Amino acid sequence: MSPARGQPPEPTELIYPPRPSWLPALFALGLALVLVGLFVWWVYGAIGAIIALIALVAWIRRASAETSRLPRVQRLATAVLPPTPPRRPGEPR
Numbered sequence: 035m036s037p038a039r040g041q042p043p044e045p046t047e048l049i050y051p052p053r054p055s056w057l058p059a060l061f062a063l064g065l066a067l068v069l070v071g072l073f074v075w076w077v078y079g080a081i082g083a084i085i086a087l088i089a090l091v092a093w094i095r096r097a098s099a100e101t102s103r104l105p106r107v108q109r110l111a112t113a114v115l116p117p118t119p120p121r122r123p124g125e126p127r
Contacts, residue, residue, distance in 0.1 A: 050100075050104055052097070052100055053096075053100070055093070055096065057089050057092055057093040057096065058089075058093065060085060060086075060088075060089035061085075061086050061089040061090055061093060063082070063085060063086075063089075064082045064083065064084070064085035064086025064087070064088075064089055065082065065086050066082065067079065067081055067082020067083075067085065067086075068082040068083050068086065069082075070082070071083075
């Protein structure tokens with residue numbers, strides 16, 4: 035079936051963007067609390083380290099789960115490159 039006139043062809047490779055998440059923001063908050071804890075009070079640093087560690091582990095698990103759901107092989111629709119490099123006109127074979 036040919037595409038309608040003026041319509042682009044069907045995509046051959048798909049893009050899978052990650053889902054939105056609060057985990058990077060929580061990780062940054064935890065790191066900020068660790069830095070605050072260095073100068074203000076050690077309890078802030080301990081709470082920040084716990085928040086950052088939990089957010090980092092959850093972030094890695096979510097990324098791993100999303101990556102494992104991706105298809106292993108996509109249909110290839112590009113031209114195959116020739117086995118020999120192209121030659122300039124007039125160049126000997």
